[in-house]
Structure formats: C-alpha cells, structure tokens
Amino acid sequence: MSFDLGLPVNTALLLYVLYCVQRIILPSASTPKTVPNEFKHSYTWMPRGHPPTLLFKTYTPRTLQPFNGTDNPRILLAIKGVVYDVTAGRSFYGPGGMYANFAGRDASRGMAKQSFDEEMLTDIDQPLDKLEDLTGEEIENMRGWMDHFANKYIICGRLVENDAA
Ligand code: HEM
Incomplete structure (x- = not known):
C-alpha cells in the first residue's frame, strides 16, 4: 500500500497531522498574545471572553421589586434575607407563572405557610416582615x-430594610 501525496485527501490529512504535531510540540505558538504570563505554562488556550458574572449585591424591598420578570428579564426573589437569582425558573416566576407573585419580592412568609396568596407579601414600602408569628x-x-433554592439557583445578594442600603 502506498501513500499518494498527489491525492488531495492525503495532502489535507498530512497537513492536519503536521498541524497537530506543531500544537503538541509548540503549544505557545497557538496561545493568544493576551494570555497573562502566569497562565502561559498551564493553559494552551483561553476562552474568547469572560463568562457572564453575577455580582453579589445588597437589595432592599424597593430595589428588588424591578426584578419581577416583567420590567427586567432577570428574576430575583428573597427568602429570610437571602436573595436568589431564579431567572432559570422563568416558567415558575415569570409573567403568568404559578409563582409569579414571588418574583421581585420577599417570599419568606409564602414559602413558610405554603401559600401564594397576595396577603403573604409585605408592601415594598413597609419594613421587612419579621416573621415572628411563624410556628x-x-x-x-x-x-x-x-x-431547595440554594441547590437549584444562585444566591446573588441579601435583602435589607429600605433605609439600610
Ligand atoms: C395547587 C397546589 C400545587 C401544585 C399542583 C404545585 C405543583 C408544583 C410543581 C409541579 C412543581 C414543580 C416541581 C419540580 O419540577 O421540581 C412545583 C414547584 C414549586 N412549588 Fe408548587 N404546587 C402547588 C402549590 C404550591 C404552593 C401553595 C406553593 C407556595 C409556596 C408552592 C411553591 C412551589 C415552589 C417554590 C416550587 C419550586 C419552584 C422552583 O424550583 O423554582 N407550590 N409545584
């Protein structure tokens, strides 16, 4: 059996093999120029851009409210002072979702009492629900x-009183 270099497929194969060998022998030649020096020995490639980041922030009932899935594509809700990014659960919390009333709100009382009734929510201009009467x-x-939320979603902030942020 002979290797006919005249055949385009063989030429392409040979070029590909040479390219692979070059990447193994000289990995730095294929590393983007922007890679910081400290990474040059551990990475032979870098992603094109930084993945999206989530900033841990302090919210108040008023600043949390816009993240209700209607005014903003991002959906947040809070339970006992912890703010969760539940955007991935848009079918639950987005407009028309079964639990849409929790979006952008402190959902503590509703979660405790297993109820999505309106009266479970505290007005966003009122002090935070102290939950002192809960059993x-x-x-x-x-x-x-x-x-459940900590396992499924991202904790992205804390909820404090309107005048504390
Ligand atoms: C009418 C009775 C109810 C039905 C039929 C129902 C049904 C469901 C179903 C099918 C799921 C999805 C489970 C999964 O895929 O993991 C779910 C999740 C959930 N339910 Fe209900 N539910 C009911 C009542 C309630 C009530 C009263 C609350 C009030 C707190 C509630 C809060 C939740 C929450 C927070 C989730 C998790 C959603 C998520 O993972 O983001 N459910 N429910």
Missing part, C-alpha cells in the same frame, strides 16, 4: 425551601 413547622418549611 416551628412553618419555619422548618421555609428552611426547606431555602435549601
């Missing part, structure tokens, strides 16, 4: 949801 079982319930 042990309701607090357990709320903690269970917090575990």
Whole structure:
C-alpha cells in the first residue's frame, strides 16, 4: 500500500497531522498574545471572553421589586434575607407563572405557610416582615425551601430594610 501525496485527501490529512504535531510540540505558538504570563505554562488556550458574572449585591424591598420578570428579564426573589437569582425558573416566576407573585419580592412568609396568596407579601414600602408569628413547622418549611433554592439557583445578594442600603 502506498501513500499518494498527489491525492488531495492525503495532502489535507498530512497537513492536519503536521498541524497537530506543531500544537503538541509548540503549544505557545497557538496561545493568544493576551494570555497573562502566569497562565502561559498551564493553559494552551483561553476562552474568547469572560463568562457572564453575577455580582453579589445588597437589595432592599424597593430595589428588588424591578426584578419581577416583567420590567427586567432577570428574576430575583428573597427568602429570610437571602436573595436568589431564579431567572432559570422563568416558567415558575415569570409573567403568568404559578409563582409569579414571588418574583421581585420577599417570599419568606409564602414559602413558610405554603401559600401564594397576595396577603403573604409585605408592601415594598413597609419594613421587612419579621416573621415572628411563624410556628416551628412553618419555619422548618421555609428552611426547606431555602435549601431547595440554594441547590437549584444562585444566591446573588441579601435583602435589607429600605433605609439600610
Ligand atoms: C395547587 C397546589 C400545587 C401544585 C399542583 C404545585 C405543583 C408544583 C410543581 C409541579 C412543581 C414543580 C416541581 C419540580 O419540577 O421540581 C412545583 C414547584 C414549586 N412549588 Fe408548587 N404546587 C402547588 C402549590 C404550591 C404552593 C401553595 C406553593 C407556595 C409556596 C408552592 C411553591 C412551589 C415552589 C417554590 C416550587 C419550586 C419552584 C422552583 O424550583 O423554582 N407550590 N409545584
């Protein structure tokens, strides 16, 4: 069996093999010029851009409210002072979703009492719900949801009083 270099497919194959060998022998030749020196020995490639980042921030009931899936594509909700980015659960919290009333709001009481009734929500101009009247079982319930949210979504901030941020 002979290797006919005249055949285009063989020429292409040979060029590809040479390219692969060159990448193995001289990895730095294919490294973008912008790679910082400290990474040059550990990476032979870098992603084109930085992946999207999420900034951990402090929210108040008023600044959280716009993240309700209607005014802003990002959807946030809070439980017991912890703010979760639930954008990935748009079908639950987006407009028309079963739990849309929690979007952009402090959902603590509703999560504790397993209710999405309007009266579970505190007006955004009022002080935060202290949740002092909750029973042990309701607090357990709320903690269970917090575990669920921490496992499924990203914690992206904390919720404080309107005049504390
Ligand atoms: C009418 C009765 C209800 C039905 C049929 C129902 C149904 C469901 C279903 C099918 C899911 C999706 C489960 C999954 O795929 O992981 C779900 C999730 C959920 N439900 Fe309900 N539910 C009901 C009542 C409630 C109530 C009263 C609350 C109030 C707190 C609630 C809060 C939630 C939450 C927070 C989730 C998680 C959504 C997520 O993962 O982002 N559900 N429910």
